[in-house]
Amino acid sequence: MTTLVVVDDESLVTDFLTFLLEGEGYTVHAAGNGKEAMDVIGRVRPALVITDLMMPVMSGLELAKVLRGHNEFAQLPVILCSAASHAIAQEDRPLFSAVLQKPQAPAALLDVVARHVRTAEDDRATMSGEP
Numbered sequence: 001m002t003t004l005v006v007v008d009d010e011s012l013v014t015d016f017l018t019f020l021l022e023g024e025g026y027t028v029h030a031a032g033n034g035k036e037a038m039d040v041i042g043r044v045r046p047a048l049v050i051t052d053l054m055m056p057v058m059s060g061l062e063l064a065k066v067l068r069g070h071n072e073f074a075q076l077p078v079i080l081c082s083a084a085s086h087a088i089a090q091e092d093r094p095l096f097s098a099v100l101q102k103p104q105a106p107a108a109l110l111d112v113v114a115r116h117v118r119t120a121e122d123d124r125a126t127m128s129g130e131p
Contacts, residue, residue: 001026002025002027002117003027003028003044004026004027005029005040005044005046006021006030006050007030007032007034007037007052008030008052009052009055010052014030014031017109021110024114026113033056034062038058041073046076047077048076048077048078048097048116048117049076050078050079051063051078051080052081053080053088054082054084061088061092064092068095077097077116077119078095078096079112080098081101081104081109082101083101085101
């Protein structure tokens with residue numbers, strides 16, 4: 001099973017995304033902010049992270065910057081899904097594999113997740129020399 005981490009300070013959002021993604025066969029771990037997410041990411045080594053932007057303790061932008069600066073997680077796909085995605089400066093957009101505006105249609109979100117998970121798995125297989 002493919003493991004994902006969902007990061008949002010609103011438990012209704014993490015509950016919904018967990019339900020939606022687990023229904024597609026993913027294993028999902030939730031975190032309430034970027035700092036919690038870093039602990040979870042270090043423990044479960046996910047294939048992809050979905051994060052909100054504005055959260056207490058550590059924002060989604062700060063989380064993405066930390067991940068990109070960490071050798072082990074520099075290539076980890078991070079999807080920003082936020083009602084405030086317009087607040088991301090143009091120079092910060094490359095930190096994210098995709099930027100989605102909340103609310104996002106479930107089918108569209110699932111499509112973006114599946115596409116980035118496949119790409120990440122293909123990249124890992126290439127780096128490990130698998131056919």
